[in-house]
Amino acid sequence: MTRHSSFARELDRHWLRWLLLAWVVLAAWFLWQRWNAVHWLALSDTDDNMRLMQVRAWLGGQGWYDLRQYRLNPPGGLDIHWSRLVDLPIAGLILLFKPFAGPVWAERLAVGIAPLLPMGVALIALSVTVRRLVSPVAWPLAVLFLLGCSSTLLMFMPERIDHHGWQLACLAWTVAGIADHRQARGGMVVGLSSALSLTIGLELLPYCAMAGAIVALRWVWDRAEARRLTVYGATLAGASTIGFVAFASNANYAMRCDALTPVWLSAVVAGGALLVLIARIGPQAWGARLALTLVAGAVLAGAFATLFPQCLARPEGVSEELARTWLNNVREAKPLYTMPGRTILLIVTGPIIGLLGAIFATWRARRSADFVGWAVVTLFTTFAVAMLFWQIRSGPAAQLLAIPGTVALAWMLVPWLLSRRHAAVRVLGTAGVISLLLLGNLFVDQVGKLLSMLPDSGLTKHVRIKPQDARTKQILRAGARCASLPALQALNRLPRAVMFTHVDLGPRLIVATHHDGITGPYHRNGDAILDVHHAFQGDPDNFRTIARRHGATYLLTCPNMAETTVYRARSPGGFYDQLAHNKMPGWLSPVPLPKGSPLRLWRIDYSGMAGSSANR
Template identity: 80%
Template structure:
C-alpha cells in the first residue's frame, strides 16, 4: 500500500502561511495602541516614513535627501529606495479603503510583518532540509525565543533591519540546499538584496561567500554552486545599485552600496566564477587559488579605496568622540550589563552547540557538508556579538536550526518516557530551555543589574516627548524651523508641520556637531548657531537621554543653564497644553550683530 506523507509534510506551505497569518494578527492586536498612535519610537523608523512620504509626495526616486531637516539644503540619507516599496504599496492599497491617515498607520503596522513571513519561510525550508520534513513548526515556535530578532519584525518597526534578517535567513536556506545551482543562486540573491538595502550585514554576506568557496575547495564537484553564486551576486548587486541607489550614493563613499563596494562585489563574483572554471583537481591547489584570489581582491581594495579601511561612516574625530562612539548598539556584548547579555547570548550558544551536535551526527550522512557550513556561519555570528551588540538579532536568528536539531532528539526521548510528569513537564521545560524562552523569565526574576531610577526617568521622558499628542500640540503654531535635539528631529517632522535641524545620520556631521555645540556652549553661541540654521523656536525634552549627556559633559553650558531655570532674556516661553513633557521658547535675535 502507498505510504501517504504526514499532513504537516504534505501541506507545510499552507500550514506555514496560516501560522504567519495567526502570528501577524496577534502582533497587530498586541501592538494596536502603537499602531493607533503611530508610535514609531526609533529615529530610523520615523525617517523611513518621511522618506516614503516624500516619494509619494513627488520627490524623485533617486533623491533621498530629507528636506524637512536642515532646510533648505536638507540632510543626505545614505539608504536606498528598496525598502520603501512595500510600505508605499501598502499605503496606496489601503488609502481608498481607510483614508490617507489610517492607510499610513495600518501600512507601518503591517509592513514589518512581511519580512517576518519571509524569514519564517526560510527557517522552515532550512529545518525541513537538514532536520526532518516535520520539524518546521519547531522552527516557527523557536523564533519566539529570539527576543532581539522579533523586535525587528514588530508593527511600526519599518526600518530596513527586518528585511535584512529575512535575507540572512534565506542565505542559510541556500547554504543548506542540496541542489547546487539553486543553492548558489539563493545565497547570491539574498546577499545582493541585503547589500542593496544597506551594509549592516556585509560581514555575514562575506562569510557566506567564503563558506561557498570553502565547499568548492573541499569538493571540486561544488563548482556549479560557486559559479552560480558568483554570477548571481555580481549581477544582482549591479542591478540593485542601478535600480535603487540614490544619486548621493554614486560618490565614492564607504557606508552604502556605492561604486566602492559595488566594484568589490562584482570583482569578487567574477573571481569566483573564474576559480570554478579553472577547478584544479588538487584540494590544496584549490585552497591556494582561493587564498590568492581573496588576497588580490583585498589588496586591490586597499590600494584603490584607502579611505574605506577605517570606519565606514567617515566621521570626524570630534563627532566620533562625542556621538558615534557612544551609540549603545555599536558597543560589544561584554560591555553590557548581565540583564542585557543573558537574553541575547543564550539562544546563539544553544544554537551553536546544536549545530556542532548535528554536524557530528551527520558525519557519515549526506547533510554533513551543509551542517558544517551552518556551524561555521553560526560560530561567526556568535563571534560578531563580541564586536557589536547590534549583531544580536542575526545571531539569534542563525541559532534556530541548531536549536531545532537538538530538540528533534530531546523531545522524542522525553515523550517516550513512561512517567507522565517527565513527558509533560520535561517536554515543556525542554522547549522553554532549547528555544531560550526560559531565559526571559529567569532574568525578570533575578535581581541582576536592575534598571536604576535615572534610566527609568530617561526612558519615560523620551517616550512622552515623542508621543503623537505631545508633538501634535505644536501644530497650533505656524510652521517654522525648531531647534531641537538630534534624536528628536526625525520624530518632530513626522508628527508636526515644523522643520528640524538634524537627525542621527553620520553623513550630516556638521549639523549634528552644531546641535551639540549649541547646547554645550554658552548661550550666545547657541543663539548664533540657531540663527545660522534659521530656527525660530527652541524645543527641548527635559531628562531625555541626549539632554542628560549635555548636562553631564558640559556643566554650566547652555542646556545645563536651561535645566536649572536660568533662561536668557532672548528666549520667550511659549505656552503648551497642561502636562506637556516638552518645553518651547521663541528665539529673539534682536540686537545681534549681522553674520
C-alpha cells in the same frame, strides 16, 4: 494509516499553506497586541520615523533617486544614505489602503503591517532550512523558536519599518541557500539574498562575506561544487549591479564607504568574477583549490586597500570629534566582553544553545548526505556567535541563525524523552526541554527589549540603562511622552517654522508636525549634529549664533530626555544646563503649550545681533 502519520503527511505535503496560515495568525495577534502603537503612530525610533518621511517625500513627488530629507536642516536638507528598496512595500500598502481608509489611516495601517511582511519571508526560509536538514515535518518548531527570539522578533514588530527586518529575512534565505543540496539553486539563493541585503544597507556585510567564503569552502572541499560557486559568483555580481542601478540614491554615486556605492559595488562585482574564474580553472587537488581561493581573496583585498584606502577605517567617515562624542559611545556597537557578566550571559544563551545543537547535528550526520549541509550551518552559526564579540547589535542575527540548531536539538531530545518508561519523565522532561530551548532565547535579549524603548541611533545611547533605576525610568518616560503624537501635534497651532531641537527628536518632529528641524542621528550630517552639540553645550550667545545660522525661529526641548542628560553631564553651566535651571536669556520668550505638555518651547529673538535685523 494512523492519525499520527496522517497528520505528519499533512504537515509535509501542505507545509507552505499551514505556514502561511500560522503567519497570518501571528500577524493578526501582533497587530492586536500593538494596536495602541498603530493608532498613535508610535514609531519606535528615529530610523523608523525617517523611513516614513522618506516614503512620504517619494509619494509627495520627490525624485526616486533623491533621498535627501529637506525637512531637516532646510533648505539644503540632510543626506540619508539608505536606498529606496525598503520604501516599496510601505508605499504600496499606503496606496492600497488609501481609497478605503483615507490618507491618515492608510499610513498607520501600512507602517503597522509592513514589518510583518519580512517576518513571513523569514519564516518560510527558516522552514525550508529545517525541512532540509532536520525533518520535513519539523518546521513548526522553527516558528515556535522564532517566537522565543525576542531580539530578532522586535525587528518584525508593527511600526518597526526600518530595514533591519528585511535584512534578517535575507539572512534567513542565505542560510537556506548554503544548506541547499541542489547546487545551482543554492548558489543563486545565496547570491540573490546577499545582493538584496547589500542593496538595502551594509549592516550585514560581514555575514554576506562569510556566506561567500562558505560557498567557496564547499568548492575547496568538493570540486564537484563548481556549479554552485559559479552560479553564486555570477548572481552576486549581477544582482548587486541591478540593485545599485535601480535603488542607489544620487548621493550614493560618490565614493563613500557606508552603503552600496561604487566602492563596494566594484568589490562585489570583482569578487563574483574571481569566484567564477577560479571555479572554471578548477584544479583537481583540494590543496590547489584552497591556494587558488586564498590568492583570489588576497588579490581582491589588496586591490581594495590600494584603490579605497579611506574605507579601511570606520565606514561612516565622520570627524574625530563626532566619533569621540557620539559614535564611539553607541552602546550597541560595543563588543560583548565590555558588558557586565550578567549581560553577557543573557546575550549569548540562545545563540550558544543553537550552536551546540548545530554541532551535535553535524556530528550525528557525519556519515550521511546531510553532513555538509549541517557543517556549513554550524560554521555560519559559529561566525554569528563570534560577531557578538565585535558588536552586541549582532544579537538579532545570532538568534536567527541559532534556530536551525535549536530545532535539531529539540528534534533529537524530545523523541528520546518520549521513549522513556516513566510517564513523569516523558511529560515533564519533554515540557522542560521545550521550555529551556524556548526560554533560553527569550532570556537572550532582555537588555535588547529595554534598548528598543530608545532610539537605536543617537545620543541616547550614551545613557547606561539600569532597569530598576528610578532616574532611568524617568528618562524613558520623558522621551516617550515628548515623542507622543498628542504632545507634538499641539505645535501645529503655530505657523510652520524651523525649530531647533534635540538630535533624537528631529525625525519625530517632522513626522508629527508641519515644522522643520535641524538634524537627526545620521553620520553623513556630522556638521549639523555637532552644531546641535555645540549649541546646547556652549554658552547662550553661541547657541543663538548657531540657531540663526540654521534659520531656527523656535527652541524646542524635552526636559529629562536621555539626550539632555548627556548635555548636562558634559557641560555643567552650559546653555542647556542653564535652561534646566530656568536661567533663560532675554532673547528667549516662552511660548505656552497645553497643560501637561512634556515639551518646552521658546521663541528666539535675533534683534540686536550683528548683521541681523528682526527674526529670520
